[in-house]
Amino acid sequence: MTFSRFFPRGYLVRSYLIVIMPIGLLIVAMTAMFFASHVKEVNRRLALSVGSEIEVLINTANTDRPLFEKIQDQYYKAALMETRIASKAPDNEGNPCCEVLEDTLETLPNHAEITRMLDNGNVRILYGVTHPVTGNAETLIIEFPRKRVMMITAHIFIFWTLVFSALLLLLAHGFLRNHVRSILNLAHAADAFGRGEDAPDFKPSGAREVRQAARSVIRMRNRIRRYVDQRTQMLAGVSHDLRTPLTRLKLELALMKNIKGVDLTAAKADISEMEKMLEGYLAFARGEGxxxxxxxxxxxxxxxxxxxxxxxxxxxxxxxxxxxxxxxxxxxxxxxxxxxxxxxxxxxxxxxxxxxxxxxxxxxxxxxxxxxxxxxxxxxxxxxxxxxxxxxxxxxxxxxxxxxxxxxxxxxxxxxxxxxxxxxxxxxxxxxxxxxxxxxxx
Missing domain, CATH: 3.30.565.10 (Histidine kinase-like ATPase, C-terminal domain)
Structure with a gap:
C-alpha cells in the first residue's frame, strides 16, 4: 500500500508541510523537554528551599518565640514571606495548589494545609504550633507569592516560541509563494508557447534552476519556430514551383478541348486532384499559427x-x-x-x-x-x-x-x-x- 495518495498534490502545500512539520515537531519536542526537565526541576528546588525555610520557622515558633520574631522581622520579610501567629485558624479559602510543595511538607511532623488565596494569588500555609511558655495551641499562618515555589513564567517561553515560529512561517510563506509563482508563470508561458501564442510579459525569474528551465523553454520555442518557418517556406516554394507546370498543363488541356476523339476528362481530374493535394500539403504546413x-x-x-x-x-x-x-x-x-x-x-x-x-x-x-x-x-x-x-x-x-x-x-x-x-x-x-x-x- 502506497501513502502517496494521502499527500497533497500541490507543490505549494507540500512545501508548507516540509516547512511546518519540522517546526511543529521542534516546538512540541522543545516544550516537552522544557517542562519535563527544566521546569519540573526548578519547581522541585524552589519547593525544597521554601520547605526548608518553613521547617526552620515552625521549629523556632515551637521552641524560641524571640528568635522566631527576629527571623520574622529580618529574613522572611526580605524573602517576600509573611508570617504571623493567630490563636484561631482563619477560614480555609482558596483552591489547593503547589503539589510539589505539599509533597515536600509531608515530611514534617504535622501535615500542613495549603491553599491559594483567591484575591491576590498568594500561597497560604496553615500549621499548628504550640506556645513554648503557655503551651496553648496556636496557628502559624504563612503567606508568600506563588512564584516562590512555582515557575510561573513558563508560558512566556511558549508564547515567544510561537511568535517567532509564526514569523518564520510568514517569511517561509513569502519565499515559497514567490518560488511557486515562478514555476506557475513558466507553466503558463510553456502552455502559451505550445498554443502558438506569445507571452510578452514572461521573464525568467525565481530560483536558479527555474530560471535555467525558463531559458531552456524560450530557446526551445525559438528553435521550433525556426523549424516551422523553414518547413512552411520549403513547402510554399515547392507548391509554387509545382503550380507553374500545373498551370501550363491546364492551359494545354484547354487548348486541346476541341480535338476530336480525345477524352480529356481523366487528365483534368488528375490535375484537379494534384491541385487539391498541393493545397492540402500547404495547409498542413502553414496551419493558422x-x-x-x-x-x-x-x-x-x-x-x-x-x-x-x-x-x-x-x-x-x-x-x-x-x-x-x-x-x-x-x-x-x-x-x-x-x-x-x-x-x-x-x-x-x-x-x-x-x-x-x-x-x-x-x-x-x-x-x-x-x-x-x-x-x-x-x-x-x-x-x-x-x-x-x-x-x-x-x-x-x-x-x-x-x-x-x-x-x-x-x-x-x-x-x-x-x-x-x-x-x-x-x-x-x-x-x-x-x-x-x-x-x-x-
Whole structure:
C-alpha cells in the first residue's frame, strides 16, 4: 500500500508541510523537554528551599518565640514571606495548589494545609504550633507569592516560541509563494508557447534552476519556430514551383478541348486532384499559427464550417443558441470543416453536437459510415494516413484531415478523440478549452 495518495498534490502545500512539520515537531519536542526537565526541576528546588525555610520557622515558633520574631522581622520579610501567629485558624479559602510543595511538607511532623488565596494569588500555609511558655495551641499562618515555589513564567517561553515560529512561517510563506509563482508563470508561458501564442510579459525569474528551465523553454520555442518557418517556406516554394507546370498543363488541356476523339476528362481530374493535394500539403504546413486569438461564437462558426459537407450528406446540428469561446476561429473552422467533410465523404448521415462541461467545449462529429478499427485510431491521426481498408478507398484526399484537426486542437490546449459512433461509423470529438486553460483527456 502506497501513502502517496494521502499527500497533497500541490507543490505549494507540500512545501508548507516540509516547512511546518519540522517546526511543529521542534516546538512540541522543545516544550516537552522544557517542562519535563527544566521546569519540573526548578519547581522541585524552589519547593525544597521554601520547605526548608518553613521547617526552620515552625521549629523556632515551637521552641524560641524571640528568635522566631527576629527571623520574622529580618529574613522572611526580605524573602517576600509573611508570617504571623493567630490563636484561631482563619477560614480555609482558596483552591489547593503547589503539589510539589505539599509533597515536600509531608515530611514534617504535622501535615500542613495549603491553599491559594483567591484575591491576590498568594500561597497560604496553615500549621499548628504550640506556645513554648503557655503551651496553648496556636496557628502559624504563612503567606508568600506563588512564584516562590512555582515557575510561573513558563508560558512566556511558549508564547515567544510561537511568535517567532509564526514569523518564520510568514517569511517561509513569502519565499515559497514567490518560488511557486515562478514555476506557475513558466507553466503558463510553456502552455502559451505550445498554443502558438506569445507571452510578452514572461521573464525568467525565481530560483536558479527555474530560471535555467525558463531559458531552456524560450530557446526551445525559438528553435521550433525556426523549424516551422523553414518547413512552411520549403513547402510554399515547392507548391509554387509545382503550380507553374500545373498551370501550363491546364492551359494545354484547354487548348486541346476541341480535338476530336480525345477524352480529356481523366487528365483534368488528375490535375484537379494534384491541385487539391498541393493545397492540402500547404495547409498542413502553414496551419493558422499567425492568426490572433479572439473571442467568438462557436455555434455560428460551426454552422459555416459544415456548409460544404451538407451538400453531400444529411448534416444535423445539435447545439445551444450561442456558445462563446476563445481561440483562433479560422483554425478551429478548418478543423471542424475537415471532420465534417471527412464524415460526408464516407457516410450519408452526419450528426454534429456541441456540449460544454467544466470550461471545455466538446464538438463531436459522428457518421454512419464504415468507421475505423479501434487499433488504428492513432494511425488515422498521423499525417498522410490513408486507411483504405476501413474507409472507402475510391474517395480522394491526402490523409491530412484528421491530422490537421488534431494539430489545431493541440495548438489550442485541447485534443482530438476518436471513438465508435452510435450511428455505426466514426465519432471524432474536438475537446477545446473555452479560455487559456488546458483541456486534459480523462
Amino acid at each position: 499567425d492568426e490572433p486569438t479572439e473571442e467568438f461564437d462557436a455555434v455560428n462558426l460551426i454552422q459555416d464550417a459544415y456548409l460544404a459537407a451538407s451538400t453531400r450528406a444529411k448534416v444535423t446540428l445539435n447545439a445551444p443558441e450561442h456558445l462563446l469561446m476563445r481561440g483562433r476561429p479560422l483554425a478551429i473552422k478548418r478543423a471542424i470543416s475537415n471532420l465534417a467533410n471527412n464524415a460526408a465523404d464516407h457516410a450519408d448521415i452526419v450528426y454534429i453536437h456541441i456540449t460544454q462541461t467544466q470550461g471545455v467545449v466538446q464538438i463531436c462529429v459522428e457518421d454512419n459510415g464504415p468507421g475505423i478499427d479501434e487499433d488504428k485510431y492513432q494511425e488515422a491521426m498521423k499525417p498522410f494516413g490513408r486507411l483504405d481498408p476501413s474507409r472507402n478507398q475510391n474517395k480522394s484526399g491526402v490523409g491530412l484531415g484528421l491530422s490537421i484537426s488534431n494539430d489545431v486542437a493541440q495548438a489550442h490546449g485541447g485534443f482530438l478523440r476518436l471513438d465508435r459512433s452510435e450511428l455505426g461509423g466514426l465519432s471524432a470529438t474536438l475537446n477545446l478549452p473555452t479560455s487559456a486553460q488546458k483541456a486534459e483527456p480523462k
